């Protein structure tokens with residue numbers, strides 16, 4: 649049975665001029681692409697199957713990520729349905745010299761496990777550590793209405 653800790657994925661992308669909008673910071677669509685990709689990785693760890701994105705909601709762009717900073721993208725699965733996996737995704741800007749971080753973007757997403765083109769059941773997700781239990785409780789309390 650997969651654990652929440654096993655679904656925790658971390659990725660970094662250095663924000664380049666090719667990722668930018670007209671304001672010298674990361675384009676929102678590029679940030680969402682990074683979030684979708686890493687969210688799918690967490691979902692697949694939980695589902696033990698390939699997953700497609702069904703929904704991304706409460707996408708909150710709190711702050712920009714300037715060119716030259718690192719985008720630190722993290723996700724974890726916190727709940728499952730019959731064939732779906734719900735994932736929390738958070739992004740921070742990270743100073744490449746100091747490692748200092750500041751939250752910039754977050755979202756909740758639902759992915760669906762697919763086998764031969766149709767939704768397929770996923771295993772239950774367990775929270776083995778106190779930290780994982782806390783992550784799950786926070787996400788369940790704060791996720792948008794479905």
Ligand SMILES: CC(=O)SCCNC(=O)CCNC(=O)[C@H](O)C(C)(C)COP(=O)(O)OP(=O)(O)OC[C@H]1O[C@@H](n2cnc3c(N)ncnc32)[C@H](O)[C@@H]1OP(=O)(O)O
Pocket residue numbers: 688699700701702703728729730731732733758760767
């Ligand atoms: C990684 C990528 O880039 S993937 C590309 C982008 N994504 C896509 O192309 C997916 C396009 N959408 C689809 O193929 C379909 O809508 C699917 C596979 C997501 C769902 O197909 P459906 O025929 O609706 O399946 P079904 O009604 O059996 O529902 C399956 C599960 O999906 C959930 N679901 C379906 N649509 C949504 C939605 N819009 N939002 C949240 N959950 C949804 C259902 O609640 C159900 O969950 P459960 O089994 O845990 O109870």
